[in-house]
Amino acid sequence: MTQDAVTMNMRQAAARKALSLLDLTSLNDNDTEESIAKLCAQTVHKDAQGHELSVAAICIYPRFIPFARAELRRLGRSQVRIATVSNFPHGRADLSAAVAETAACVAYGTDEVDVVFPYQAFLEGNTQIGHDIVAACKAECGTRVKLKVILETGELKDSIKIMQASEIAMAAGADFIKTSTGKVPVNATPEAAQVMLQAIASQPRGVGFKPAGGVKVLDDALVYMNLVEEIVGSERLIPEYFRFGTSSLLSALLDELNLSTDQVTSGAY
Secondary structure, eight states, X not given: OOHHHHHHHHHHHHHHHHHHTEEEEXXXXXXXXXXXXXXXXXXXXEOTTSOEEEOSEEEEOGGGHHHHHHHHHHTTOTTSEEEEEESTTTOOSOHHHHHHHHHHHHHHTXXXXXXXXXXXXXXXXXXXXXXXXXXXXXXXXXXTSEEEEEOOHHHHOSHHHHHHHHHHHHHTTOSEEEOOOSOSSSOOOHHHHHHHXXXXXXXXXXXXXXXXXXXXXXXXXXXXXXXXXXXXXXXXXXXXXBOEEESSXXXXXXXXXXXXXXXXXXXXX
């Protein structure tokens, strides 16, 4: 086997792994049931041998959860989890509103909630409200629904603040910590990921990590996958502990696998 063939095989194996870790995301103001149906249709792809390659989840606005659940069931793709967002995207420091939104997400039947940490209040010196919101939202989620906490690291900027916010979220019960909403100028970065993963590594319990926004090609994905392997171990490169939040990586992964991208719609996230 030539070196080029070896390299191609390694890249295709990485592309398969990355695809299995995708939270295929559509959080657009103009989303409709039609666009969500198209998203659901993109969750599973067949390789040349007929093997199904499935993403981990879709991430959508709460109002589309019942429709998406029915659509995934119709397509025979009930293994695909449904994630949604609360306190999104601004991360307001309103405890009752964040809890009410999270409770509504759970009532809609979501599998996972990505809640935005009140990062602006945190930057102003209020460290308690972040803990209170995460703890209360986790109480609404219980043990059935995963809570992923979006820190908005591009706004926190400083590694000390990113570490502190990570620790607050995990102490309050976060199942995952996530970099970004995808709605600010700076989203996932390797620098922020390294800090967050170091915070996770110090925890006695397993906490997941989700880089989101700006992960567009396989080489971007490999940066984060390698960081996970180096800091918390390759055993964490599974959907239970690692996700990519993106709507633009899928086409690139399918290209790496020489699979059709005709039906794939890409977004900026």
